[in-house]
Amino acid sequence: MNIPxxxxxxxxxxxxxxxxxxxxxxxxxxxxxxxxxxxxTKYYQNLVDDYILLDKFDKLTSNKIIxxxxxKKVIFIPHRxxxxxxxxxxxxxxxxxxxYGNKYLLKYEEREGKFNQxxxxxxxxxxYPLRYENPAEIDRLVLVKTKEAVRNYERAFFFAGSYxxxxxxxxxxxxxGSIKRExxxxxxxxxxxxxxQVNFNFFYSPLSHKVELMGTDTRRQTNIDxxxxxxxxxxxxxxxxxxxxxxxxxxxxxxxxxxxxxxxFDLAEKLVKASRDIVPPGIIGPFALQTxxxxxxxxxxxxxxxxxxxxxxSPGSVFTPYSHYLYDKPVSIGERIALEIKKAITLKRLDxxxx
Numbered sequence: 066m067n068i069p070x071x072x073x074x075x076x077x078x079x080x081x082x083x084x085x086x087x088x089x090x091x092x093x094x095x096x097x098x099x100x101x102x103x104x105x106t107k108y109y110q111n112l113v114d115d116y117i118l119l120d121k122f123d124k125l126t127s128n129k130i131i132x133x134x135x136x137k138k139v140i141f142i143p144h145r146x147x148x149x150x151x152x153x154x155x156x157x158x159x160x161x162x163x164x165y166g167n168k169y170l171l172k173y174e175e176r177e178g179k180f181n182q183x184x185x186x187x188x189x190x191x192x193y194p195l196r197y198e199n200p201a202e203i204d205r206l207v208l209v210k211t212k213e214a215v216r217n218y219e220r221a222f223f224f225a226g227s228y229x230x231x232x233x234x235x236x237x238x239x240x241x242g243s244i245k246r247e248x249x250x251x252x253x254x255x256x257x258x259x260x261x262q263v264n265f266n267f268f269y270s271p272l273s274h275k276v277e278l279m280g281t282d283t284r285r286q287t288n289i290d291x292x293x294x295x296x297x298x299x300x301x302x303x304x305x306x307x308x309x310x311x312x313x314x315x316x317x318x319x320x321x322x323x324x325x326x327x328x329x330f331d332l333a334e335k336l337v338k339a340s341r342d343i344v345p346p347g348i349i350g351p352f353a354l355q356t357x358x359x360x361x362x363x364x365x366x367x368x369x370x371x372x373x374x375x376x377x378x379s380p381g382s383v384f385t386p387y388s389h390y391l392y393d394k395p396v397s398i399g400e401r402i403a404l405e406i407k408k409a410i411t412l413k414r415l416d417x418x419x420x
Contacts, residue, residue: 067138068091068092068410069091069138069139069140069163069406069410070091070092070093070094070114070115070137070138070139070140071083071086071091071092071093071094071139071140071142071403071406072093072094072095072096072134072137072139072140072141072142073095073096073141073142073143073144074095074096074097074122074125074144074146074147074150075095075096075097075098075101075102075104075105075116076098076101076144076146077144077145077146077376077378078144078145078376078377078378078379078380078398078399079095079105079144080104080105080109080112080380081376081380081397081398081399082142082144082376082399082402083095083109083112083113083399084112084397084399084400085397085398085399085400085401085402085403085404086399086402086403087112088400088403089400089403089404089406089407091403091406091407092114092115093112093113093114093115094113094114094115094116094117094137094139095113095115095116095117096116096117096119096122096125096130097116097117097118097119098118098119098120098121098122099118099119099120102116102118117130117133121150122146122150122151123150123151123152125147125150125151125156125160126151126152126155126156126159126160131159131160131161131162134162135161135162139162139163140163140164140165140406140419141160141162141163141164141165142164142165142166142376142402143156143164143165143166143168143171143375143376144375144376144378145373145375145378147171147375148171148172148174148175148375149218150218153171153172156168156171157169157172163415163419164419164420165349165350165402165406165418165419166348166349166350166351166375166418166419166420167340167344167346167347167348167349167374167420168420169344169420170340170344170347170348170374170375171374171375173185173340173343173344173374174372174373174374174375176210176253176371177251177252177253182371182372182374183196184343185336185339185340185343185372186336186339186369186372188339188342188343189335189336189338189339189340190335191332191335191336191339191369192366192367192368192369193255193368193369193370194255194256194257194258194368194370195255195256196253196254196255196256197254197255197256198254200225200228200231200232200254201228202228203225203226203227203228203231203254204227205226205256206224206225206226206256206257207224207225207226207231207254207255207256207257208222208223208224208254208255208256208257209222209223209224209225209231209234209235209249209252209253209254210222210252210253210254210255211244211248211249211251211252211253212244212245212248213243213244214242214243214244214245214248215242217248219312220311221238221243221244221310222309222310222311223235223238223308223309224257231254235249237305237308238308243308255370258357258359258368258370259357259359260357260358260359260360260368261357261358262283262284262355262356262357262358263281263282263283263319263321263356263357263358263367264281264282264283264284264316264353264354264355264356264377264379264382265278265281265329265332265333265353265354265356266278266279266280266281266282266351266353266377266379266382266398267279267333267351267352267353267354268350268351268352268398268401268405269333269337269347269348269349269350269352270350270405271346271349271417271418272405272408272409272412272414272417272418276330276333276334276337277388277391277401278326278329278330278333278387278388279351279382279383279387279388279396279397279398279401280318280379280381280382280383280384280385280387280388280398281318281319281320281321281382281385281387282316282317282318282319282379282381282382282385283316283317283319284313284315284316284317285313285314285315285316285317286310286311286312286313286314287310287312287314288307288309288310288312289309289310289311290314292307292309313378315381316378316379316381316382317381318381318382318383318384318385319385320385320386321358324365325358325365325367328365328366328367329354329356329367332354332356332367332369333352333354336348336352336354336372337352340374346417348374349418349419349420350375350376350402350405350418351373351375351376351377351398351401351402352372352373352374352375352377353372353373353377353379354369354372355369355370355371355372355373356368356369356370357370376398376399376402377398380397380398380399382398383395383396383397383398388401405418406418
C-alpha cells in the first residue's frame, strides 16, 4: 500500500509529531495558519516536507482542504488545536480523512456541556475533586473554572473559600472584563486539593492491548509562577489588581517514586475501559491524566483533576525514564505514534487505529 503522509495542524505538539514521523521515515505535512507559519516553514523546515497555508485553522473542514488531504492519502494526527479552532461536529461528520485515534472522543475532554470528561471518569470510578453545582454551598477552598472573556478557548480561574468570597471575586472579574456573567453560570466549581501536581502521559495500543507510561511532567503557568516568586506581603498588596492566571507556557519533566506508578497505571486502565464503554472503540494512542498526589493518611492518593484524550503538549516528558524502561532508549509520544502507524501498516490493521 501507499505509505501515508503524517499530517497535523501547526501548533501545540506539531514539532514532536513531525520529528517522530521523520525518525520512522514518514513524509510530513503541516497545516499552518497565516501569521503563525514561520516555526514550520522557516525555523524547523527540516522536519516539515510540505505545508498547507490556511487563512484560519477552521478551514480544515472545508471541502477544498478535505479533498486535497484525501488526494495526498494522509493520516491526520489531532491535538488540542483541533478542539480549540475547529468545529468538532464537522470534524466528526464531514472530515473524511483518516484520523489517527478516536476522533469521537475529543469532545469529551471539556468540563461542561452535554459531552464532558466527568462522564468518563464516573464510568471508570476515577476519583476527581468534589464538585459544587450551587456556589451557595461552598464550604471550603474551591477553584472556579470558567472561560476568559476575550480568549474563550483559555480558562479563567479564581479561588474562593465561601459563597461571599465567590460573589466578591466573580463581580470584580466581571467588572474588569476578565470573565463574562453568562460564562460564569456554566463554570465548574471544584474543591481545591493541596498536593503535588503531576501529569501522567500514557499511550494505549489496540494492536498490543497494552497501556504504556511514556513520561511525566508538571506545568509552567503564567502568571501564577511569577506571583509565587514574590514575598507574601507583596502578593497581598496586589491581590485586587493582579489576579492569578494559569495559562500554560511550558512544562517541566518530573519523576515520581515507583510506589505511585501502580496507582497511576490503575487509573489509566480504568480510563481506557470507561472510554471504550462510552465511545467505542475508546482511547487509541496517547492520553494524559492531570493529577494531584495527596499525602494521606493512610496512604498517598492520586486524584485526577483533568484529562487529555489526545497527544499532550509536553515534548519534554521524553526526558523522564519511563519510555526508556520500555524501549531501552527515550521514545517521545510523537515517535510512539509513528511506531504504531508503521506497525499497523505492516500488519494491515490500519483501520484499527484510525477513525
